Amino acid sequence: MYSIVYNLIMKTDSKVFDPFSAYNIALRKIEESGIVPTKQRRILAKILFQKGNRHISAENLFDEVKKEDRKISMATIYNTLKQFTNLGLIREVVVDKNKSLYDTNSKPHYHLYIEDEGKIHDIPTNNINLDLPSIPACLTLHNIDVIVRVRSLKDNKKS
């Protein structure tokens, strides 16, 4: 079925329709899950996924929505981010108790978080060796989150 869709890639209004873009894949998953792809959800999916893999806070997403001259409330943004997280489209990375970043890279990876700069970088899973305890037979491994927290040394150099 996908190969048929792929053959139908065509130019409309000088924009190329790519059924395999992160946005279109997300839209398909939203539809398949039974969630109505409302205009607001489509706008948020587009803004979230059009810039490739990235980590964005709800507040920064709100700013990007405003920059595109769209009006979506902060409450709707939080709700939609929660829905997208539950669908596995994005991943919530809780960097501290007051700050979550939403990760558009849903493939397994770990994070390096520079606390004083608020910057986060991806770490490939094979760069970190974990020695996990064996998991009881009645349980199944669902996910592993690793955040390596670092701070820059610049404050120490001043003194």
Ligand SMILES: [Zn+2]
């Ligand atoms: Zn990430």
